[in-house]
Amino acid sequence: MKALLGVLLGAASMLVVGPALAETKLTIATVNNGDMIRMQGLTADFTAKNPDIKLEWVTLEENALRQKVTTDIATKGGQFDVLTIGTYEVPIWAKKGWLVALDKLGADYDVDDLLPAIRSGLTTDGKLFAAPFYGESSMVMYRTDLFDKAGIKMPDAPTWTFVADAARKLTDKSKEIYGICLRGKAGWGENMAFLTATANSFGARWFDEKWAPQFDQPEWKKTLEFYVNLMKDAGPPGASSNGFNENLALFNSGKCGMWIDATVAASFVTNPKESKVADKVGFALAPDNGLGKRGNWLWAWNLAIPAGSQKVDAATKFISWATSKSYLALVASKEGWANVPPGTRTSLYTNPEYQKAAPFAKMTLDSINSADPKKPTVKPVPYVGVQFVAIPEFQGLATTVGQQFSAALSGSTSVDAALASAQATAVREMTRAGYIK
Amino acid sequence: MAREHTKTYRAGISVIAWAASLTLFFPILWMVVTSFKSELDAFASPPVFLFFDWTLENYHIVQTRSDYFRHASNSVILSCGSTLLALLIAIPAAWAMAFAPSKRTKDTLLWMLSTKMMPPVGVLVPIYLLYRDTGLLDSRMGLVALLCLGNLPIVIWMLFTYFKEIPKDILEAARMDGATTLKEIVYVLAPMALPGIASTLLLNVILAWNEAFWTLNLTTSKAAPLTVFIAAYSSPEGLFWAKLSAASTLAIAPILVIGWLSQRQLVRGLTFGAVK
Numbered sequence: 006m007k008a009l010l011g012v013l014l015g016a017a018s019m020l021v022v023g024p025a026l027a028e029t030k031l032t033i034a035t036v037n038n039g040d041m042i043r044m045q046g047l048t049a050d051f052t053a054k055n056p057d058i059k060l061e062w063v064t065l066e067e068n069a070l071r072q073k074v075t076t077d078i079a080t081k082g083g084q085f086d087v088l089t090i091g092t093y094e095v096p097i098w099a100k101k102g103w104l105v106a107l108d109k110l111g112a113d114y115d116v117d118d119l120l121p122a123i124r125s126g127l128t129t130d131g132k133l134f135a136a137p138f139y140g141e142s143s144m145v146m147y148r149t150d151l152f153d154k155a156g157i158k159m160p161d162a163p164t165w166t167f168v169a170d171a172a173r174k175l176t177d178k179s180k181e182i183y184g185i186c187l188r189g190k191a192g193w194g195e196n197m198a199f200l201t202a203t204a205n206s207f208g209a210r211w212f213d214e215k216w217a218p219q220f221d222q223p224e225w226k227k228t229l230e231f232y233v234n235l236m237k238d239a240g241p242p243g244a245s246s247n248g249f250n251e252n253l254a255l256f257n258s259g260k261c262g263m264w265i266d267a268t269v270a271a272s273f274v275t276n277p278k279e280s281k282v283a284d285k286v287g288f289a290l291a292p293d294n295g296l297g298k299r300g301n302w303l304w305a306w307n308l309a310i311p312a313g314s315q316k317v318d319a320a321t322k323f324i325s326w327a328t329s330k331s332y333l334a335l336v337a338s339k340e341g342w343a344n345v346p347p348g349t350r351t352s353l354y355t356n357p358e359y360q361k362a363a364p365f366a367k368m369t370l371d372s373i374n375s376a377d378p379k380k381p382t383v384k385p386v387p388y389v390g391v392q393f394v395a396i397p398e399f400q401g402l403a404t405t406v407g408q409q410f411s412a413a414l415s416g417s418t419s420v421d422a423a424l425a426s427a428q429a430t431a432v433r434e435m436t437r438a439g440y441i442k
Numbered sequence: 443m444a445r446e447h448t449k450t451y452r453a454g455i456s457v458i459a460w461a462a463s464l465t466l467f468f469p470i471l472w473m474v475v476t477s478f479k480s481e482l483d484a485f486a487s488p489p490v491f492l493f494f495d496w497t498l499e500n501y502h503i504v505q506t507r508s509d510y511f512r513h514a515s516n517s518v519i520l521s522c523g524s525t526l527l528a529l530l531i532a533i534p535a536a537w538a539m540a541f542a543p544s545k546r547t548k549d550t551l552l553w554m555l556s557t558k559m560m561p562p563v564g565v566l567v568p569i570y571l572l573y574r575d576t577g578l579l580d581s582r583m584g585l586v587a588l589l590c591l592g593n594l595p596i597v598i599w600m601l602f603t604y605f606k607e608i609p610k611d612i613l614e615a616a617r618m619d620g621a622t623t624l625k626e627i628v629y630v631l632a633p634m635a636l637p638g639i640a641s642t643l644l645l646n647v648i649l650a651w652n653e654a655f656w657t658l659n660l661t662t663s664k665a666a667p668l669t670v671f672i673a674a675y676s677s678p679e680g681l682f683w684a685k686l687s688a689a690s691t692l693a694i695a696p697i698l699v700i701g702w703l704s705q706r707q708l709v710r711g712l713t714f715g716a717v718k
Contacts, residue, residue, distance in 0.1 A: 032662055032663065034662075036677070037674055037675060037676065037677045037682070038677055038679060038680055039680060042507065045507070061662075061663050063662050063663055063666075064507075064508075064674040065658075065670070065673050065674055066673050066674070066675075066676035066677060066678075067677065067678050068678075069658055069673045069676075072659070073658065073659055076566060076567070076570055076659060077570075079567075080567060080570050080571055080574060081574075082570060082574045082579060083574070084579055084580060084662045085662070194678070195678075248678065249678060249679045250485075250678070250679070250680070250681070250682075253485075253681070254485040254681075257482070257485070258485075258486070267679060269679060270679075273680070273681070278480075278482065279481065279482050279681060
């Protein structure tokens with residue numbers, strides 16, 4: 006009872022004190038990753054410049070955050086003033102009118118400095134609806150010592166044939182060295198991010214121009230067969246439960262010859278505090294098949310303002326601060342250039358100090374530039390997104406398809422059966438959602 | 443000979459009991475040990491158990507990054523508040539069902555339980571809209587009410603089974619002596635069913651403490667309990683096991699201690715009436 010009384014009294018006192026405060030409080034929803042946590046630590050710099058704005062951080066794990074932010078914005082709950090959302094959500098939410106266009110970011114913001122590939126994914130009808138905080142693509146990370154020992158040289162832009170040959174040569178299962186570590190855990194942001202991007206380089210696509218699913222086409226069969234066979238010959242055991250973190254642990258403990266994953270991993274695998282192979286890592290672009298598309302993805306975490314927010318001005322000021330050039334300089338002055346959030350601004354990659362501090366800078370930039378979310382595939386498609394399809398139905402659909410592909414990897418189903426099941430699911434879901442008439 | 447047999451028998455039982463409890467306790471122990479590792483050791487393969495550089499760094503990081511005491515006090519308020527409110531409603535309800543059943547009592551009991559079978563996400567949007575319009579989003583009051591309602595069927599069911607074990611005659615005797623219904627419940631029924639009420643209370647506190655769906659979805663900062671505190675330390679990209687373990691250890695510590703202290707009461711309550 007006392008607790009209840011406390012709650013009642015507390016609530017009553019909040020009502021009395023509330024209006025007396027003149028400052029604007031911004032509630033910011035964000036994901037738990039290193040760059041975001043660093044930003045929280047630098048709050049004082051923003052509040053010193055804007056004493057009338059107070060920041061309140063709500064940090065959550067990615068999936069928990071996505072569920073919560075989506076509920077809030079879809080019901081216009083108004084719990085958050087600034088949202089951290091991915092490149093998947095931005096075009097969908099902008100089209101629904103759920104986001105405020107960011108056209109007042111300030112005179113010195115320099116929108117044209119944003120990397121074109123990233124900016125294009127955040128622009129709908131010519132307007133920017135979210136500002137990128139950090140961006141990433143995917144690339145090949147490989148062990149230079151193992152390659153030297155095997156007498157192979159990794160080119161800057163390898164083909165899938167080269168990668169597969171090298172992986173098989175590097176594999177020595179008796180010493181627990183596996184030629185290649187790839188994602189296998191089911192999920193639209195797990196194995197399907199990797200496989201969709203890979204499929205792009207094999208000439209496959211999710212849907213044709215009329216939204217007909219394409220899993221019954223030879224390109225998908227080639228992609229999945231290639232992946233399953235390669236992992237069987239040169240992958241670690243139990244790969245169907247490996248996601249980013251599991252592969253990171255394998256690579257850092259010296260068990261992978263190559264790992265194709267997010268460019269953000271570069272700073273983890275080269276950090277001697279976390280990695281046993283920190284000084285033996287080289288980087289290359291994600292592989293291709295000579296069809297004009299590489300198997301790399303494009304992702305960014307972005308800051309946006311929900312439509313209907315009462316605090317658009319303060320929120321815009323915050324977003325402008327957090328995604329500006331001066332923020333990058335601020336992080337560099339406090340924690341060094343290697344810790345600056347990557348992948349958003351051209352000027353960062355022309356900065357000699359950054360190039361010196363981050364040996365993977367050039368490869369990251371080339372990877373990001375070679376992905377085009379508006380033209381992701383060899384054949385034309387009706388959707389936006391490289392490793393995803395920016396429609397609301399994609400999360401559920403791709404997770405179901407991902408489970409089938411993960412089962413094919415573990416051997417509990419065949420490649421053909423997995424593709425047939427994926428096709429059937431996709432046709433059913435797309436018909437139900439009204440894309441297929 | 444018989445004594446020998448008893449001795450081996452007892453030793454065998456002890457070994458089995460120890461093995462079972464260690465197996466059950468091992469994940470918690472592993473979590474506590476991991477919270478003292480560096481992120482690299484936490485991810486090491488093969489895993490290291492005791493021989494690594496013990497560090498308090500994770501606790502330091504967790505302390506500087508988030509406000510543990512605010513989250514913990516919210517957890518205490520939510521779990522105790524919702525439990526007390528639930529008992530206040532459930533004791534009279536269970537009394538009525540146990541001692542003054544009507545034709546529909548059995549159906550009502552089953553219907554109440556059936557509400558627990560609905561996945562909470564099915565009513566997320568309606569509840570969210572309701573809370574938005576009544577200003578209850580991110581409020582402790584709103585969550586106390588919701589957690590209370592969510593656990594109420596279980597509380598009523600548990601109390602109902604305990605009350606059923608109490609002979610009706612004793613209550614009738616009290617009534618013969620002129621006790622009102624309230625007095626009958628407070629002075630006769632409650633003391634007799636105390637172990638049952640206590641274990642219901644404890645179980646409900648634990649359920650409310652661990653509730654992670656509504657507490658995650660309906661709070662942002664003011665009313666956020668320890669479940670939200672833990673959710674801030676997991677990540678699909680990056681090393682986080684050691685920090686997550688530290689946050690989880692801090693989050694379960696209070697309820698673990700309460701559980702240990704009240705173990706006897708809990709077991710007595712759960713087996714109450716098992717042997718007639």
